[in-house]
Structure formats: C-alpha cells, structure tokens
Amino acid sequence: MNKNRFEIIPAIDLIGGKCVRLSQGDYERKTIYNESPLDVAMEYEDNDIKRLHLVDLDGAKKGEPVNLKVLESIASKTKLVIDFGGGIKTEKNIESVFNAGANMLAIGSIAAKDPELFYSWLNKYSAAKIILGADVKEELIAVAGWTETTDLTILDFLKSNVLQGLKQTFCTDISKDGMLQGPSLELYKKIIFEFPQLNLIASGGVSAIKDIYALQDIGCSGAIIGKAIYENKITLSELKQFMQYAY
Numbered sequence: 034m035n036k037n038r039f040e041i042i043p044a045i046d047l048i049g050g051k052c053v054r055l056s057q058g059d060y061e062r063k064t065i066y067n068e069s070p071l072d073v074a075m076e077y078e079d080n081d082i083k084r085l086h087l088v089d090l091d092g093a094k095k096g097e098p099v100n101l102k103v104l105e106s107i108a109s110k111t112k113l114v115i116d117f118g119g120g121i122k123t124e125k126n127i128e129s130v131f132n133a134g135a136n137m138l139a140i141g142s143i144a145a146k147d148p149e150l151f152y153s154w155l156n157k158y159s160a161a162k163i164i165l166g167a168d169v170k171e172e173l174i175a176v177a178g179w180t181e182t183t184d185l186t187i188l189d190f191l192k193s194n195v196l197q198g199l200k201q202t203f204c205t206d207i208s209k210d211g212m213l214q215g216p217s218l219e220l221y222k223k224i225i226f227e228f229p230q231l232n233l234i235a236s237g238g239v240s241a242i243k244d245i246y247a248l249q250d251i252g253c254s255g256a257i258i259g260k261a262i263y264e265n266k267i268t269l270s271e272l273k274q275f276m277q278y279a280y
Contacts, residue, residue, distance in 0.1 A: 040255035041245070041272050042234065043077050043262055044086040045070050045107075047100040047119075053090070054260045058168075058175075058207050060094070066263040074107045080269040081276060085113040086139070086203075086236075086257045092120025093142075101133040108134020116164055127154065139203065141166030142176040144194065145183055152197045160200040164234075167191065167204045172220065175207055187220070188227055195228055203234035203257055216244055218251060225252045242271045 046053050048060075052067040067073050074085055087107065091099035097120045098104075104117055117130050118139030130138060138158070144151040144165055155163050167187055168175045174185045191202065204224060206217040216238040224233055235248045236257035245267070248256050261267040 038232070038254045039249045040084050040234070041082060041276060042084040042086045042116075042255050042257045043082055044088060044236075044257045044259035045073055046088045046090055046259065047103055048090045050100060050103055052263075054263060055090070060090070070103050071106050071110060074111050074113060076269070078111045078113055081273050082269075083114055084255070085111075085115045087115055087117045087135075088139075089117065089119030093118075094120075096120050096122055098126055098130055101129060104130070104133040104135060118164075118166055124154075127158070137162050137164055139164045139166045141168055145174050145176050145185060145190065148193060151194075155194075155197055155199060160198050163199075165191075165194055165199055165202040167202050168207055169204060169220070170207045187224065191224065191228055191231065195231060199231070201232040201234065201254070203236045203255075205236040205257075206238065214238055215240055216248060216256070218247060221248070221253055222251050240266050242267050242275065245272075245275055 047070060048063065051065050052070050052073055053063050053065050056062040077085065087104055089098050089100045107113065108115055114136045115134065116137035116139045117135035121127060121130060121138055121140050122143055127138060140151060140163060167190060169187045170182050172187050174183045174187060174190050175181065176183060206220055216235050221233060221235055232254040234255040234257060235253045239256055239258045239261050245256055258267060
C-alpha cells in the first residue's frame with residue numbers, strides 16, 4: 034500500500050450556517066461547536082490540513098443546497114480542497130456548488146435512488162470530481178440525510194458504481210457516527226478486499242489518533258474526522274505529526 038495516499042479530511046457539518054455535529058444522524062441530537070465555519074476552516078489550514086469535507090445538513094433535509102454562502106467564504110479565503118455534499122439533486126445544484134467554490138461533490142441519495150442520473154454525472158464531470166457518499170446502517174445503504182434505509186447492500190451499491198468508473202467513495206457507518214467509539218474496521222476491510230482499486234475514505238467513529246493509524250494500515254486512502262477534533266479527542270498537533278509521517 035502506498036501510505037502517501039492517506040488524507041486527513043476534517044468535516045464541517047452545517048446547520049443554519051454554524052458548525053454542528055449530530056449523533057447517529059439524528060437532527061434532534063445536535064451540538065453547535067462553532068458559530069463561524071470560516072474560522073474553523075482557517076484553523077485547519079493553519080495546521081497544514083489540505084482537504085475539507087463540508088456537509089450541508091440543511092440542504093440534505095431540504096433537498097437542495099442551502100449553505101452555499103459558507104462554501105463561498107471558505108473557498109475564497111482558504112486554499113483548502115473542498116468536497117461539498119448535502120441536497121445535490123439536479124445539474125443546476127451541481128453548477129451552483131461548483132460556482133460557489135467546491136472542488137469536488139459528495140453525492141449519496143441520488144446515487145441510490147436514481148443511479149442512471151448519477152452515472153451520467155460521473156461521466157460528465159469526471160470521477161476525479163465526484164465522490165460517492167455511501168452511508169450504511171447494518172451494511173444497508175441509507176439515504177435522505179440518513180432518515181431512510183434502503184434494501185441495497187453496500188457491496189452491491191459499490192459494485193454497480195465501480196463498473197461505471199467510480200474512483201472514490203467515503204463510507205459512513207451511521208451507528209458509529211458521532212459516537213466516538215472507533216471506526217468500522219471490519220466493514221472497511223471487506224470493501225477494500227472487494228474493490229482494491231477504489232479510494233475508500235473512512236467516515237464515522239474516529240475517536241483517537243490510533244484509529245487513524247489503524248485505518249491507514251488496513252488500506253483506506255483517507256479519513257473524515259469531525260467530533261473527535263471538536264472535542265479534543267484528537268488534537269491538530271497530533272494530526273500534523275501523523276501527516277509528517279504519512280507524507
């Protein structure tokens with residue numbers, strides 16, 4: 034495995050323009066961590082972070098992007114490579130997100146509900162700019178801001194997309210997300226075994242720096258980290274040290 038490929042990707046989840054985290058995707062279990070997402074993003078950049086995962090939770094609920102002004106301010110005031118997700122349903126949404134400064138799109142629900150449309154976007158915008166967001170509950174795909182579970186298994190879902198040229202996905206085990214109980218290593222091992230050509234970014238459950246090393250060791254290409262940073266379970270200096278080792 035090429036350890037140089039491993040990326041640290043902090044997550045900023047947005048509700049009402051503020052940094053929040055949900056527990057297990059429950060909008061009723063919301064914690065506001067910072068009023069200014071831009072300040073948080075700038076602090077990440079100051080600590081040598083290169084990537085950012087920006088999630089529009091309002092958008093996921095509404096079915097169209099809502100927090101584009103936040104995206105615009107972070108994109109214009111930092112050099113972070115931003116992937117943006119939440120409520121992207123149409124080509125018009127895609128254009129507005131790219132115009133606001135996103136480098137990549139993170140798309141989940143549409144890929145499950147209207148695969149042909151997702152394949153067309155993959156073809157039009159390229160696999161370098163489209164990340165598949167695979168959210169799972171007991172290995173079944175969940176959609177609509179995690180409010181609905183489908184009967185599609187994660188492996189079947191990924192197989193059909195890889196056949197269409199998909200190169201990168203992040204996979205979130207909803208049962209782990211925001212719980213600080215460690216990532217789903219066994220699930221990720223299974224995915225990497227089936228699809229060694231896929232860049233798999235782990236998401237959910239990361240609670241200590243040892244989790245990052247464990248994800249790197251099993252072959253993940255990156256990790257999205259949210260609550261663990263906000264609650265100081267993983268410090269930015271620890272991440273900096275990891276990145277010096279990783280690169």
